[in-house]
Amino acid sequence: MGKRKQPKDRVDHFFTLYNPTEIALDPATGIEALEQDVVFPMATFARNIERWITDPALTPIVYPPFRGFEPLSKTTTTATTMDVTMTDTSSTTGTGKSTTTSRAAATTTSTTGQSTTTVVERRLLPKGEWQPAVVERITWTLDPTLGTAQFTFHAVDRTPLPAPTYFQVSEFSLTYTTLPSAAAAPEITPTTRAEDLVPVGRTRLSWCTLPISPEAAKLGHEPTRAKVWHTMLQRAYKWSVHDLLGGYTPVNKDVLVAKPAYSARYAQLKKKYAYLLTTWTEKTDPQKYVYEDVALASYLTLLWERHYSPSEKTDEDTARASARANVHFADLGAGNGLLTYLLHKEGYRGFGVDIRARKIWPRWQEEGASLIESTLDLPTYTLPPGVTWVLGNHADELCPWIASIGTRSAGPRPNLFILPCCFYNQDGNLFAAPASTFPVPPHLEKAGSRYKRYLQYIGELCDRNGFEVTYDALRIPSTKNLALICTPRAGAEAAIPTSTVVAQAGPAATTRPVEKQQQLVGAAKADGLEAAAPAEAPARPAPVHAAAAERTSR
Numbered sequence: 001m002g003k004r005k006q007p008k009d010r011v012d013h014f015f016t017l018y019n020p021t022e023i024a025l026d027p028a029t030g031i032e033a034l035e036q037d038v039v040f041p042m043a044t045f046a047r048n049i050e051r052w053i054t055d056p057a058l059t060p061i062v063y064p065p066f067r068g069f070e071p072l073s074k075t076t077t078t079a080t081t082m083d084v085t086m087t088d089t090s091s092t093t094g095t096g097k098s099t100t101t102s103r104a105a106a107t108t109t110s111t112t113g114q115s116t117t118t119v120v121e122r123r124l125l126p127k128g129e130w131q132p133a134v135v136e137r138i139t140w141t142l143d144p145t146l147g148t149a150q151f152t153f154h155a156v157d158r159t160p161l162p163a164p165t166y167f168q169v170s171e172f173s174l175t176y177t178t179l180p181s182a183a184a185a186p187e188i189t190p191t192t193r194a195e196d197l198v199p200v201g202r203t204r205l206s207w208c209t210l211p212i213s214p215e216a217a218k219l220g221h222e223p224t225r226a227k228v229w230h231t232m233l234q235r236a237y238k239w240s241v242h243d244l245l246g247g248y249t250p251v252n253k254d255v256l257v258a259k260p261a262y263s264a265r266y267a268q269l270k271k272k273y274a275y276l277l278t279t280w281t282e283k284t285d286p287q288k289y290v291y292e293d294v295a296l297a298s299y300l301t302l303l304w305e306r307h308y309s310p311s312e313k314t315d316e317d318t319a320r321a322s323a324r325a326n327v328h329f330a331d332l333g334a335g336n337g338l339l340t341y342l343l344h345k346e347g348y349r350g351f352g353v354d355i356r357a358r359k360i361w362p363r364w365q366e367e368g369a370s371l372i373e374s375t376l377d378l379p380t381y382t383l384p385p386g387v388t389w390v391l392g393n394h395a396d397e398l399c400p401w402i403a404s405i406g407t408r409s410a411g412p413r414p415n416l417f418i419l420p421c422c423f424y425n426q427d428g429n430l431f432a433a434p435a436s437t438f439p440v441p442p443h444l445e446k447a448g449s450r451y452k453r454y455l456q457y458i459g460e461l462c463d464r465n466g467f468e469v470t471y472d473a474l475r476i477p478s479t480k481n482l483a484l485i486c487t488p489r490a491g492a493e494a495a496i497p498t499s500t501v502v503a504q505a506g507p508a509a510t511t512r513p514v515e516k517q518q519q520l521v522g523a524a525k526a527d528g529l530e531a532a533a534p535a536e537a538p539a540r541p542a543p544v545h546a547a548a549a550e551r552t553s554r
């Protein structure tokens with residue numbers, strides 16, 4: 001698939017054409033369906049459904065409870081087919097009630113072609129170990145001569161537990177039929193607009209419903225069923241449109257943490273910490289904060305396991321023990337302290353610090369999490385010795401200072417994890433970062449957005465302060481999901497004097513007025529670390545707009 005990115009409005013036009021017809025349940029056959037006329041040819045449709053069937057990373061997009069699959073078998077057979085076209089040149093004459101039809105000539109043309117039938121069996125792997133794996137058989141027949149494609153999905157093994165929603169059917173199929181209008185359809189060029197196109201094919205998703213088992217009804221599967229089918233047809237449409245328009249650049253996800261491992265860890269931690277949803281005492285929405293921080297804890301723990309056990313062969317227990325022995329995190333701008341708490345519960349040493357203690361902190365502290373109320377003087381704050389990871393999760397004004405802080409450690413340089421959100425500069429003001437050539441993930445390369453420029457600004461600060469920068473798109477429920485994971489560059493071990501760092505960071509990098517503030521004595525005690533004693537801290541800048549104010553209340 002190509003990498004040409006399309007202007008967004010052009011793609012959007014194609015999506016306004018998506019409006020499938022619902023075909024009601026036929027009591028005689030038990031079949032329901034969705035139908036959508038499309039402007040892409042059969043080959044495009046078939047290629048994208050095949051991609052979905054064969055790429056494990058795409059499984060959860062259509063089957064959310066599964067993280068991927070294991071291929072079991074694949075066979076392909078070829079057959080010869082014949083396309084017969086009858087041309088009836090009859091002419092009809094007459095007016096009023098009487099008409100005469102005379103058959104002048106009838107021609108029959110036939111074309112022989114090859115159809116291929118592929119049968120694949122795959123074991124779908126559930127996200128949670130308490131859910132059953134399902135063996136699925138998919139049979140697809142492609143006939144380029146007839147312009148038809150038919151994919152039939154069938155769950156072979158539904159035992160031992162009630163089948164998930166997705167298989168509360170005996171089988172379902174996705175078909176493509178080329179319409180007669182395809183023969184005269186104009187070719188698509190880079191300037192073609194969706195409204196100029198005529199449908200060339202009809203896609204149909206049909207399924208044969210099974211009665212819902214009492215177990216599945218108890219699990220609440222029934223109401224989500226219709227959504228599953230809509231998602232499936234919509235995805236088939238979306239992938240094909242993107243393909244038709246020259247492909248799209250996939251988001252750089254799972255760069256440092258493999259998706260199947262992440263999905264399994266997330267499912268495990270989500271279950272383990274589900275109690276937080278019902279016992280949340282902050283005013284903020286627990287659904288958002290608990291799930292997002294559980295997702296971050298899943299990512300970070302896996303990142304650390306991999307970082308401290310680079311061999312793929314290391315078993316999980318050894319990797320975890322190695323990570324726990326080596327990680328010492330400093331969560332700067334910890335807010336409600338949930339991430340600090342989760343990491344502490346997962347066996348990691350470290351502390352969180354924030355200007356303002358939150359009402360919920362005593363609860364985390366009672367369970368041993370180290371949270372310190374302190375205003376960090378960003379241009380001078382020195383990390384306590386032993387910190388190996390500095391975390392800046394939506395850390396607002398702290399974000400542009402984290403790289404610089406990373407150079408101010410009594411011991412070896414730490415690694416950095418920065419998840420930027422609001423666009424603060426080092427003055428503590430929201431700003432629009434200037435255009436930059438600093439490399440960003442491929443899917444952002446052609447964007448001119450403020451977010452992209454901000455990521456470049458933070459990336460450049462890390463780079464100039466001697467860190468290797470890797471961007472990873474996290475699987476968190478947020479549009480600002482790009483994190484920078486930075487490791488000290490070889491040879492950049494010595495701390496860079498603050499003055500140099502400030503000068504390097506360009507015109508935006510000026511220091512702010514300072515005021516007397518608390519010291520990190522609490523951090524030292526609770527964490528077993530010897531905290532630096534920052535004498536002075538910058539005045540907390542007033543939030544510049546509502547979004548910032550909202551973020552800082554996390």
Ligand SMILES: C[S@@+](CC[C@H](N)C(=O)[O-])C[C@H]1O[C@@H](n2cnc3c(N)ncnc32)[C@H](O)[C@@H]1O
Pocket residue numbers: 332333334335336353354355356374375376377378392393394395396397398551552553554
């Ligand atoms: C948007 S909140 C994020 C909180 C948390 N990391 C989260 O994602 O939920 C940013 C936090 O940074 C804190 N902060 C900003 N400047 C700080 C400083 N100089 N010292 C300590 N904390 C600071 C703010 O008080 C605020 O709680």
